[in-house]
Amino acid sequence: MYFCKKKMNIKQDISNSIKEFASSKHSTELLDNEIQLSPTKAEFDGDTTLVCFPLLRKIKMSPEALANEIGEFLKENNENIADFNVVKGFLNLSYTNEFWSNFLNKNFNNDKYGHFTQTEAQKIVLEYSSPNTNKPLHLGHIRNNLLGYSLSRLLKQYGYEVIRTNLVNDRGIHICKSMLAWIKYGNGETPESANMKGDHLIGKYYVKFDVEYKKEIEELIKKGMSEEEASKQAPLILEAQELLRQWEAGDKETVELWKKMNQWVYDGFDVTYKQLGIEFDKIYYESETYELGRAIVEDAFQKGIFTQREDKSIWCDLTDEGLDEKLLLRSDGTSVYMTQDLGTAKLRAEEFNADKMVYVVGNEQNYHFDVLKLILHKKLGFDWGEGIYHMSYGMVELPSGKMKSREGTVVDADDLMSDMIALAKETTMELGKIEDFESEEAHKLYEMIGLGALKYFILKVDPKKNMMFDPKQSIDFNGNTASFIQYTHARISSILRRAKDENIDFSELKGVSNISKIETEFLNTIFQYPEIVAEAAKNYSPALIANYTYEFAKKFNQFYHQIPILRESEKDLLSFRLKLSSMAAMIIKNGMWILGIDVPEKM
């Protein structure tokens, strides 16, 4: 339900008037979906526009003539419509000044503007981040975390209950690789002795493993072995596999080491998450969940839903769905990734009684999630399986191509963040506007600006699409950036501060007679905010919020340059503009909050 009821009402209200027009003047009943009302483009006069073409099928006349007839009718019969104009088949309608004054009076102080409450509460389990504990986080993980976290805020604001989860991939052959390399080449090195973050230290050994492993493969190939054979027979990989067997058998020494090294990684991750501003409600560890799906699979096999091959492996046949057969239990009885995901999905569905389970995972796993949903919903018949949604996002590419941890072509998350903060500091000092700040306050501002720029840079792009990041070009503080939006907020704050200092009371607004073009444009932008939030939530797209907030800030700056605010002497106009400004600050702050970006009072 909308807090800003007026908004939904006016669209519906106009629609109703148009239906009334059709039935009384043309004896025709129109359907809601035939009445297309959209925001008027800035180059035309008006607040909302009716596209008349779809109506011509039922009312046979020229688009212009029909638009004019409807315009006349609405001006006569709808109290909110002050005027209209027609361009081709487009009917541009303007709202009355009373409408706008009422809107502002009602909402200028409403900090729940753009918030929703759903009539039927929905519970969503949202999974994001889900890192491996064998290397530090990089830019790709940053995109995942920012999307997930922003989505959690967006969905909450849309009125859902959201449980933020993280499934840490803390076991498996890749973890054993870095463990083995540390055993062989580490000489007992620790984060303290190396003066390195734990996750970076482990990452170093993961790379080391790969280097040595490749050397061994080269050797074997020289001796005449095929590449495929060599990669299976290299001593290092055999040792890593042995280490995994020992881990699975619960070998004390191996488990001890595993715990110690994982803890190093967690301590490192904590720092990264904290700097990035990411949080979770519940963390799952794969070492505790990886056996979960087995029972489901065995049960379904007993029921004849899955099939077994001669070598005892168990498969799900999805050929009738246009997909392949999917392995669920290996011939040695061990489970695979899919098995575990079946298990954790069921665990969560039961644990939280969730209506939806959203997974923020890269688009390289599209097939995996298609299969997961299909098996749970169609094959196993779980109703909640239908509520699975893979929030599939595109990769972050570098000019040199894809990032690869093992090859060292990654943009490290910690480095990138500290670079951004340093850059923000440099720029801020150059501009020299915060000389009165204490050093702690100043540092907070640098973080706000530097991290804001990074977050916005990532989140403004449509999540579904791949995006490009050029490490040689630093992220901007000008133009379509977080800094621009933050700056706008600081500007407005400054105005509101002054108004307060001068004891200007703008809570009373009787109504204004002359609202300028730029002001109605800006009012319209404000007016659309709740719809944007709804749209973004339905599409799982923080990018819509980001781009809207930018457009919004830009409109404010244009307004600010053209129209005096505090210098306005006429009382009602002053109140009107201060109310506008106050709402503007609120919306910018809220939009950026959804993105996980803070805004300053001064910068």
Added chain:
RNA sequence: GGCCCCAUAGUUCAACGGAUAGAACAAAAGUUUCCUAAACUUUAGAUCCAAGUUCGAUUCUUGGUGGGGCUACCA
């Protein structure tokens, strides 16, 4: 080979099937005795190709071309 995704100014990104395809950066030119110039105002510049559906296509369909992903008893 099979399946999926993408293609828009020099570059990075926008555009529920709707008006003259928007921004930003980079380039060129302007605006500070005036509420913060991290701002504002100009100029120049793009829908990969070919058909089709439609009153109307960047958007939908088909076929090409180019790029990416998936296609493991890895996760």
